[in-house]
Amino acid sequence: MRRVVQFSTGNVGQHSLRALIGRPDLELVGVHAANPDKIGRDAAELCGLSEPTGVVATDDIDALIALKPDCVVYTALGETRPMEAIEQMSRFLAAGVNVVGTSMVWLVTPKQADDWLRVPLEAACATGNSSLYVNGIDPGYSGDTAVLSALSLVTRVDSITVQEIFDYGGYDDYEYTGTAMGFGTTPDDDLPMAFQPGVITSMFGGLVGNLAHHLGVELDEVRQRYEPWYTDQRIECKMMTVEPGQLAGVRFAAEGVHGGRPVITVAHTTRLTPAAAPDWEYPPDGHSGVHKVIVEGEPRIEMSTLLSHPVLDVTEAGCLSTAARVVNAIDWVCRAPSGLISAEEIPQAELIRGLMW
Numbered sequence: 628m629r630r631v632v633q634f635s636t637g638n639v640g641q642h643s644l645r646a647l648i649g650r651p652d653l654e655l656v657g658v659h660a661a662n663p664d665k666i667g668r669d670a671a672e673l674c675g676l677s678e679p680t681g682v683v684a685t686d687d688i689d690a691l692i693a694l695k696p697d698c699v700v701y702t703a704l705g706e707t708r709p710m711e712a713i714e715q716m717s718r719f720l721a722a723g724v725n726v727v728g729t730s731m732v733w734l735v736t737p738k739q740a741d742d743w744l745r746v747p748l749e750a751a752c753a754t755g756n757s758s759l760y761v762n763g764i765d766p767g768y769s770g771d772t773a774v775l776s777a778l779s780l781v782t783r784v785d786s787i788t789v790q791e792i793f794d795y796g797g798y799d800d801y802e803y804t805g806t807a808m809g810f811g812t813t814p815d816d817d818l819p820m821a822f823q824p825g826v827i828t829s830m831f832g833g834l835v836g837n838l839a840h841h842l843g844v845e846l847d848e849v850r851q852r853y854e855p856w857y858t859d860q861r862i863e864c865k866m867m868t869v870e871p872g873q874l875a876g877v878r879f880a881a882e883g884v885h886g887g888r889p890v891i892t893v894a895h896t897t898r899l900t901p902a903a904a905p906d907w908e909y910p911p912d913g914h915s916g917v918h919k920v921i922v923e924g925e926p927r928i929e930m931s932t933l934l935s936h937p938v939l940d941v942t943e944a945g946c947l948s949t950a951a952r953v954v955n956a957i958d959w960v961c962r963a964p965s966g967l968i969s970a971e972e973i974p975q976a977e978l979i980r981g982l983m984w
Contacts, residue, residue, distance in 0.1 A: 629957055632657040632696045632724075634715075635703035636665060636673040636684070638800055638943075639729050643700045643950035645674040652981040653957065657691045660684035661703070688715065692722045697961050700953060701728035704803060713747055720751035720759060725960050727760045727953035732830060734761035735771065737967035738840075739833035745967065752965045760960045760968040763949040765791045769918040770834035770893055771970040773930055775841075781924040787838060788892045788923075792908055793916035796864030796900040797940035805866055810899060811873045814857065822879060827851035831881040831893040838891050839883055841971075846883045846891070854878040856904040864900050865940075876904035915941040955982065 631653050633644045647655045648670060658670045663686075665673055670682040685691065691699070699719045705712030709731065716726050733740045734748075737759075748759055762768070770789045778784065798804060805811070809819025820826070832849040839846050856876035862869040869875045876898040883891035898904045910917035914933050922928040934944040959977040960968060 628654050629697045630654050630656045632691050632699045634659040634699050634701045639946045639949050640702035641674040642947040643954050646954045651984050655682050656694045656696055658684040696724055698725040698957050701726050705730035717751035720757045721754040723755040723757055725758045727956055727960055729763045729949050732766045735766040736833035736837040737969055739836045756965045758960050758963045758965055758968055760956055762952040764945055767952055774920045777920045777922045777928045777930050780928050784924040786890045786923045788921040790894045790919045792896045792910050795897050796866055798942035799865050801867045808877055809874050811869050822853040827879050828881050834893050835881050835883040835891045846885050848884050850882050852880050862900055875899045
């Protein structure tokens with residue numbers, strides 16, 4: 628049985644915490660919380676379970692290391708505070724504790740990550756003889772796992788598109804996602820943080836470069852594109868209320884260009900409720916979200932991953948799947964050689980170990 632610490636209990640962390648508590652092959656031994664209101668509270672309470680676990684949240688990293696866990700599930704938001712996140716993960720790694728995480732999405736393709744991010748984490752892994760694996764559903768699954776399955780079915784490839792089409796209206800995360808994408812801003816406001824020059828390629832370009840590497844294709848460049856959509860009506864949803872003239876939809880992509888045309892594209896279409904951007908593509912069959920892979924080749928392949936849940940909104944189901952991508956890898960990561968791990972290194976059959984009991 629693997630001893631595990633959950634680090635954060637936010638949109639993704641609450642789902643990984645619930646999974647850790649439920650699985651008989653994993654033992655929750657500690658929980659980290661940054662919010663003073665959560666410190667001292669039982670792990671069960673922090674993820675909506677009724678039966679206490681006896682494990683209470685702390686903000687003391689040294690105390691968590693002293694528990695001698697095999698692995699930490701790091702789901703704290705790191706993209707807005709990368710140096711602090713690197714320092715926190717490095718403390719665990721250098722102490723010999725493996726880390727799986729959904730934060731710092733640049734690390735989904737670690738070989739493509741910049742030195743400022745990769746080098747200190749590699750050093751920490753070497754010091755502690757430990758491993759780090761970062762993944763999610765997008766960036767992650769659709770661009771490093773589903774796409775490989777699709778490509779295995781063709782004899783020749785002309786182009787690849789990895790695409791998320793999602794209604795974020797039910798996603799309760801205006802503080803980060805909403806502000807980063809600029810929902811509610813006007814054309815006169817500054818360009819949203821997520822679409823500043825170089826940001827899209829920083830976040831999603833690694834997936835493009837990784838696919839090009841595996842295909843043996845040398846790209847001319849990786850570029851980004853962005854298209855806003857401003858509403859002419861009032862839109863009310865869980866994310867926020869958008870007034871006429873404000874941003875309620877975005878399309879953006881990182882494109883790998885070869886021979887003067889985009890051949891590998893990682894694209895997103897994001898709207899607040901179906902009322903936004905009615906001329907843009909919707910998910911199939913009335914669904915609220917889809918992760919799609921399209922391979923133009925011999926033959927043409929189109930694969931759609933549709934998430935649903937009897938209680939959760941599709942965006943929250945996405946958070947649940949994001950958590951699953953790393954919780955399911957814990958045992959393999961704990962057995963892996965030290966260093967930074969990418970998804971293609973993990974045998975897919977290893978990710979289903981322990982899922983049925």
